Amino acid sequence: MGFRSTRLRKGEMTLTEKLWHISWTLILLVTMVASVGFLMLYSAAEGNLSPWADKQMIRFGVGVVFLLFLSMIDIRHFMRYAYAFYTVALVLLVAVEVKGTIGMGAQRWVDLGLFQLQPSELMKIALVLTLARYFHGADVDTVRRISFLIPPALLIAMPAVLVLKQPDLGTAMMLMMGGVVLFLVAGVPLWIFFSVGAVGLAAVPVVWEMLRDYQKNRVLTFLDPDRDPLGTGYHITQSKIALGSGGVFGKGYMLGTQSHLDFLPEHQTDFIFTMLGEEFGMVGGVTLLGLYVLILAYGFYIAARCRHHFGRLVAIGVTTTFFLYVFINIAMVMGLLPVVGIPLPLISYGGTAMMTLMIGFGVLMSVHVHRDVQISRSGGFDD
Amino acid sequence: MSSSLGNSRRDADLSKLFSRRLVLLGGAQTLMLSSLVARMYYLQVIEADRYHTLAEENRINLRLLPPPRGRIVDRFGVPLAINHQNFRVLIVSEQVKELDATLDRLAKIITLTETDRHRVMRELKRKRRFVPVPVRENLTWEEMAAVQVNAPDLPGVQIDEGLARVYPLGENTSHILGYVSSVSEDDLANSTDPLLQLPGFRIGKAGVERQFDRVLRGKGGNTQVEVNAVGRVIRELSREEGESGVELALSIDTRLQRVAADAIGEESGTVVVMDVMTGEVLAMASQPAYDANAFTRGLSSEEWKTLVSNPKGPLANKPIAGQYAPGSTFKMVVALAALEAGVIRPEQTVSCPGHYELGNAKFHCWKKGGHGSVDMVNALKHSCDVYFYEVARRLGIDRIADMARRFGLGSVTGIDLPGEKGGLIPDRNWKRAVMNDVWHAGESLVAGIGQGYITTTPLQLAVMTARIANGGLAVKPTLVRQSNRDPRLSAADLKPPKDLGVVRQHLSIVQQGMWEVVNGPGGTAQKVRLPEELGQMAGKTGTAQVRRISKAERDTGVIKNEDLPWERRDHALFVSFAPYDNPRYAVACVIEHGGGGSAVAAPIARRVMIETLKLDPARHSPASAVTASLKTER
Structure with a gap:
């Protein structure tokens, strides 16, 4: 990298310095995407701010403030508390699992009084920080050792299994794929991925048996949506009809017949991209994808400019999480992936995902602000 | 210093590896996002016409308007066969999640006999999933209101207001007028009139009602309506009025x-x-x-047996x-x-x-x-x-x-x-x-x-x-x-x-x-x-x-x-x-x-x-x- 000339900072940066380093470009991009969301939620409510657009705007506003607050926190603090953070998230996951077993039915959140905390969302960030810290000290040779790779694999597997048991197939997928990507950028040799991949493929029948009936149904219906056109396949079929009928230029803002006549279920949450596709056509869909790509590219840029390994890994981890949201959701509504309940980031109505994303962007911004600080191999401010 | 040098060399190696992996990751993500664009192109450009048609089919529903059946009067205009307003409960199987449970809930609101239930089950099996099947007719105002109030708990259950044939003179004119009753499979096979497909449509089965069925029946109109996913009518797009049935005057006093x-x-x-x-x-x-009137309502099997076994015919x-x-x-x-x-x-x-x-x-x-x-x-x-x-x-x-x-x-x-x-x-x-x-x-x-x-x-x-x-x-x-x-x-x-x-x-x-x-x-x-x-x-x-x-x-x-x-x-x-x-x-x-x-x-x-x-x-x-x-x- 070309930034070796300047000296790394050992001490804490001043607040002014930090503010100076905040990337307003990223905030602008995020705000643009969120604004598209406000527009779509306004349309979903038949031209009303309530019940969705207004709340979403408030959440986003609060989220931006939180983002800025997080970006002021020294990245080394994130590193120092990464394992603690992970432990808390894991305990909470176990807690909801136990509570779910004792109580009636599946519960995915902990009620903290003021707001509901979804530990699996927290885990998305905690896992990225933890893996980043774990791999921070590892050099090219270290990451070749299998024994070195077993603890992080367990760090991924534990929450993934707990989330899968909830059962939340989408989030479990995201945790695993996010973790795998960190392995990749940490420099784990490619042959390990291929070997694990091969073993994984062989394990497919075993996993199949472990899936719940409704999950099996979702997969089967995904493979053949006509299998049950009025049951589980209904979502996909209607979504494809709505998208397809939008054509190249769409039916016009607030004129999407399928969405507005309720043929399209969940059009304010998971299937909001379909509504956008119906009303603004392929042009609208590609434009939104373009905005997402800009954010992703900016994430890669932050990773590339960061001069410590922890920051790079965190940036890639957060960016990848964001990418997974985008890809899984859009692929899902277009019938390329099973319907797994992953929202479209910054656009779908909902508080939990918004919170995760804003924390993620906050951490990413912190990486950007503290790109030039020095972090010792073992972590910490000195050494 | 040597360790420091070693460190920086290893750092450089790691950075190089990281950069390579970043490119790999970026490439993979670009590829995946491209697949999304390709899919979008397939759905919204190549298949756009097909989905457009499907969307219209989703949205537009052609509904027949049954014409009021012609009245029958005697030579002085005294009504012999007239139409009364009739509230009935219909059920659409494709909108019902659990048929038995829904019928159970319905039975708590209005009286449903076992015969009714069997008939509904049989008809639901026979008809296409989106065709409404009548559950009960001639609801009282109170029953109708009760069903309406409970509508949120009864998905797929509809109330519909139709006209029922009533013969004010009852037994007195039954042999002359005959009666109207549900359309049979044979009737369907022998006629192309789409009216016969309407749920609960009645045609003349005996007497004058049968002899002059075509003129009494009238011509069905139709309306194109925009419906939402649960079939609720959002607005009417076009309407073609039918012709009501002809009024017949009999020579009877x-x-x-x-x-x-x-x-x-x-x-x-x-x-x-x-x-x-x-x-x-x-x-x-x-x-x-x-x-x-009993025939129009539908006879119970006991009533039917009594009629058939009577030696006086x-x-x-x-x-x-x-x-x-x-x-x-x-x-x-x-x-x-x-x-x-x-x-x-x-x-x-x-x-x-x-x-x-x-x-x-x-x-x-x-x-x-x-x-x-x-x-x-x-x-x-x-x-x-x-x-x-x-x-x-x-x-x-x-x-x-x-x-x-x-x-x-x-x-x-x-x-x-x-x-x-x-x-x-x-x-x-x-x-x-x-x-x-x-x-x-x-x-x-x-x-x-x-x-x-x-x-x-x-x-x-x-x-x-x-x-x-x-x-x-x-x-x-x-x-x-x-x-x-x-x-x-x-x-x-x-x-x-x-x-x-x-x-x-x-x-x-x-x-x-x-x-x-x-x-x-x-x-x-x-x-x-x-x-x-x-x-x-x-x-x-x-x-x-x-x-x-x-x-x-x-x-x-x-x-x-x-x-x-x-x-x-x-x-x-x-x-x-x-x-x-x-x-x-x-x-x-x-x-x-x-x-x-x-x-x-x-x-x-x-x-x-x-x-x-x-x-x-x-x-x-x-x-x-x-x-x-x-x-x-x-």
């Missing part, structure tokens, strides 16, 4: 119809009142009857479908044939010793001691069988049959009702063709008194009497008087009836004989003389044997009808016309297993005739005050 039914009472029988000049049927009662429309030996009411036809053929002069007498011998066969007169010497008028008056044995022997069956047919016997009259039977007038050819046997002279004798192979319907007897009364004009019975939109339906009235070519003097002699029956001293029906002020009635009794009387029984004395089981008793018949000097009305009455014509049928006919003469419907214009008041009411 409701008041007379009621009197006729009352007169028959508990007996199993029929009375037909006809205008002898126009052929219009003024009343046509068939007892016992059924309530057509409440489902049979006896005036047109009951075929009875005419008995002595046939004698006028035989007399006319004899006069036309010249085999006997009216004043010529035949001696009746109480029986008649042909070869070694012995034919009995109904009067054991015999009538002595009788001419034609007296033979009719006393209904002497021996006289008609002799006349029939001279005539032979073919000439009798010819005259019978001219008077409308032995073939369908063509009245505007389905299910009419023809009866039978036998002749030599018929016997050869059907029974492969020659005609025996003895069979002509039996035919001469209206027994044997001969069968006629009560309506035919009324037509015969009308033709005798009107001076030999071939009037045809009609039931539909006019229709407010279809002129074809009233055309029949306008054509003057053809002359049968019967000599007027011959008819006078027969009419005189019929006058004597009622008014002469010793006539077989002298008890049924009309009150002075109403004029005079002419008539003829008839008793049709339904069993064979053996020689042994004749020797020991014929068993009286009252001593026989009901179904072996004789049918009682009476035909009449009035007023004698200027005939206008013919009344025919047949009482199944009633016993004697004079004792049972004649008094019933008399009662109806009196009422007919009092009301005199034929001479009252249908555009009377009654009609006017009814029209303003609508």
Whole structure:
């Protein structure tokens, strides 16, 4: 990298310095995407701010403030508390699992009084920080050792299994794929991925048996949506009809017949991209994808400019999480992936995902602000 | 320092590796996002047309608008069949998650019988998933409101407001009007009218409702509506109005119809009142009857069993479908044939010793001691069988049959009702063709008194009497008087009836004989003389044997009808016309297993005739005050 000339900072940066380093470009991009969301939620409510657009705007506003607050926190603090953070998230996951077993039915959140905390969302960030810290000290040779790779694999597997048991197939997928990507950028040799991949493929029948009936149904219906056109396949079929009928230029803002006549279920949450596709056509869909790509590219840029390994890994981890949201959701509504309940980031109505994303962007911004600080191999401010 | 150098070298290696992996990751993500764009292109460009069509199909629903069924009124505009508002519950299986649970919940709100549930299940299986199936009809306002209030818990359950057919006179008019009922598979196969596909659509299944179904039904309109995913109508895109059914006016006089039914009472029988000049049927009662309203609602299996197992046949429309030996009411036809053929002069007498011998066969007169010497008028008056044995022997069956047919016997009259039977007038050819046997002279004798192979319907007897009364004009019975939109339906009235070519003097002699029956001293029906002020009635009794009387029984004395089981008793018949000097009305009455014509049928006919003469419907214009008041009411 070309930034070796300047000296790394050992001490804490001043607040002014930090503010100076905040990337307003990223905030602008995020705000643009969120604004598209406000527009779509306004349309979903038949031209009303309530019940969705207004709340979403408030959440986003609060989220931006939180983002800025997080970006002021020294990245080394994130590193120092990464394992603690992970432990808390894991305990909470176990807690909801136990509570779910004792109580009636599946519960995915902990009620903290003021707001509901979804530990699996927290885990998305905690896992990225933890893996980043774990791999921070590892050099090219270290990451070749299998024994070195077993603890992080367990760090991924534990929450993934707990989330899968909830059962939340989408989030479990995201945790695993996010973790795998960190392995990749940490420099784990490619042959390990291929070997694990091969073993994984062989394990497919075993996993199949472990899936719940409704999950099996979702997969089967995904493979053949006509299998049950009025049951589980209904979502996909209607979504494809709505998208397809939008054509190249769409039916016009607030004129999407399928969405507005309720043929399209969940059009304010998971299937909001379909509504956008119906009303603004392929042009609208590609434009939104373009905005997402800009954010992703900016994430890669932050990773590339960061001069410590922890920051790079965190940036890639957060960016990848964001990418997974985008890809899984859009692929899902277009019938390329099973319907797994992953929202479209910054656009779908909902508080939990918004919170995760804003924390993620906050951490990413912190990486950007503290790109030039020095972090010792073992972590910490000195050494 | 060396360790520091080593560190920086390792850092550089790591950075290089990281950069390579970053490119790899970026490439993979770009590829994945490109696949999304490709998919978007496939859905929104390549397949756009197909999905566009699907979206329109999703959104636009073509709905048929059932036209209101035409009303049926009597000759004075009194409503006989009308449409009432009817709330019903429908269920659409594709919108229902659990059918049983939904029906259970529904059953808590409105009463649902097991039969209802079975029928719904059966129909749901048979029909396509999006076709609504009626669960229950004729909901009260409260029930309807209860279902509406609970609608959120009853997905796929709809309330719909339709028109139900109601017959205000119930049993009184059921055999004439028939009823409407659900469309059967056969109806569907034989018709392309999309109206038949409508849930709960009713079509005429009997009587006038069936005969004039197409005109009463009207033409369905349609509306294109935009619907949302649960089928709720968002707005109407276009509408094409249908045509409501035609209103039919019948020739029936409701008041007379009621009197006729009352007169028959508990007996199993029929009375037909006809205008002898126009052929219009003024009343046509068939007892016992059924309530057509029950058929429209749908019968329970018990109700159905009761109707079917009743020996008095409440489902049979006896005036047109009951075929009875005419008995002595046939004698006028035989007399006319004899006069036309010249085999006997009216004043010529035949001696009746109480029986008649042909070869070694012995034919009995109904009067054991015999009538002595009788001419034609007296033979009719006393209904002497021996006289008609002799006349029939001279005539032979073919000439009798010819005259019978001219008077409308032995073939369908063509009245505007389905299910009419023809009866039978036998002749030599018929016997050869059907029974492969020659005609025996003895069979002509039996035919001469209206027994044997001969069968006629009560309506035919009324037509015969009308033709005798009107001076030999071939009037045809009609039931539909006019229709407010279809002129074809009233055309029949306008054509003057053809002359049968019967000599007027011959008819006078027969009419005189019929006058004597009622008014002469010793006539077989002298008890049924009309009150002075109403004029005079002419008539003829008839008793049709339904069993064979053996020689042994004749020797020991014929068993009286009252001593026989009901179904072996004789049918009682009476035909009449009035007023004698200027005939206008013919009344025919047949009482199944009633016993004697004079004792049972004649008094019933008399009662109806009196009422007919009092009301005199034929001479009252249908555009009377009654009609006017009814029209303003609508």
